[in-house]
Amino acid sequence: MINRKRIRYLKEGEIRKGPIIYWMSRDQRVNDNWALVHAIEMAQDNDKECIVIFTLVSDFLGATLRQYDFMIKGLQKLENRLSRLNIPFIVLLGDPLRSVPAFIESTKAGCLITDFDPLKIKRKWKEEVGRQIVIPIHEVDAHNIIPCWLASDKEEYAAYTFRPKIRKLLPDFLDEFPPLTPMPSKRHAEGNNWDAIIASLHISRSVKPVEWMKPGENAARITLEHFLSEKLTNYSSLRNNPAMNVTSGLSAYLHFGHIAAQRIALEVIRGHPRDNNTDAFLEELIVRRELSDNFCFYNPNYDSISGIRPWASQTLDQHRHDKRDYVYTTDQFERALTHDDLWNTAQLEMIKTGRMHSYMRMYWAKKILEWSNSPEDALRTAIYLNDKYELDGRDPNGYTGCMWSIGGIHDRPWTERKIFGKIRFMNRKGCERKFDVNKYITAVNQFV
Ligand SMILES: Cc1cc2nc3c(=O)[nH]c(=O)nc-3n(C[C@H](O)[C@H](O)[C@H](O)COP(=O)(O)OP(=O)(O)OC[C@H]3O[C@@H](n4cnc5c(N)ncnc54)[C@H](O)[C@@H]3O)c2cc1C
Known part of the structure; x- marks a missing residue:
């Protein structure tokens, strides 16, 4: 049984007669998913049907074909797993603020369960859906x-x-x-028309899916x-x-x-x-x-320089006008056209494979700070590139990682220096002391 402390009641109200709906979003799995556990328990205890819905929107926080492809293939596998538990899985297209309330009304749903996500867009969806529906909303943190x-x-x-x-x-x-015990009766579920779903998406197809990692x-x-x-x-x-x-x-x-x-x-x-x-x-x-x-x-400003701590903001401001030896545009960064082959290699690794090594991510973002006109430009560029190419982009870890590198979030002041002020500095010499830079460059070039 689920520990009730994992549940937050976003909206109180009387549970109606209809099915229990799990609006799956961040936790796209059947096994080890506390939100699904809660939905099934509620449905079975109250002799109700359990339905899982997923709202698929075009143009989600800069995601491209690379991330959609990985996600949709994962959702197709998920549909099969849910059907073994006699749970219908329904993909709703278009604006969730319309599709979720409409679905709840059409099924006369009893209660809406959803998984937790700290990102602003997801919180706004839930708030606005909550305003439009009368049934309770339970949010389960199935991620942490x-x-x-x-x-x-x-x-x-x-x-x-x-x-x-x-x-x-x-x-x-x-x-x-x-x-998980299967739901007792199999309701006839049409199954999703995946070809139609994929064709309906208006997304950037400029970044190719990855083949080496299976969802x-x-x-x-x-x-x-x-x-x-x-x-x-x-x-x-x-x-x-x-x-x-x-x-x-x-x-x-x-x-x-x-x-x-x-x-x-x-x-x-x-x-x-x-x-x-x-x-x-x-x-x-x-x-x-x-x-x-x-x-x-x-921190509602988790993706903006206004979200950093006063000490970091002050020190970056003091060094705002320091002379930069190199300044690159977002486009030059994106095309890996800097003077540093180590940085360019990390950027190419991300472009081609959808993944950059953890240590290189820090170096990569810190150099974007050093070679941009301002910390604001640097943060914008880092988040834009991270979210466009990384398979794991648009994640709290990504926003925090960029804010750590550029804005000193969760870090402390270090020795003061040019451009960085007291923000922790990293340079190529440090990388050369830590690992075999040429070996890394050769390995990436062989892979890409
Ligand atoms: C500039 C920058 C951008 C980043 N962008 C992302 C991103 O978009 N998505 C993302 O998931 N992570 C991001 N990170 C955090 C971290 O670099 C990645 O989670 C890690 O590289 C993933 O590789 P792994 O799964 O092999 O990690 P492992 O070392 O195997 O760690 C296991 C898990 O722990 C978590 N983790 C590891 N390092 C961190 C960290 N520093 N902060 C928070 N959680 C961590 C991750 O969930 C990771 O999968 C970023 C870091 C920086 C500095």
């Missing part, structure tokens, strides 16, 4: 191990302020998921198992080495919800003795990831 609103009631300053709160609450929430719950699970058996033992010492690919590669699966962070954490803890590697990995997976959600949940 500890529900975001419980982990902390304010924007956290840094990982060190957040970590103790997470540690305290983790034992209450790191529980096993219950098995869906099975593929996510295989990636996890490979990481646990082959890479975890080197995670602590080599995770910041882009020439050695030892990180999990799970971020796109986590972003689309093809795998639960809670499942990953359970597998790591149960199957591996606690050591530097498991500690370092769980720090990223739990503390850093959930800290990003905390930042976006409590």
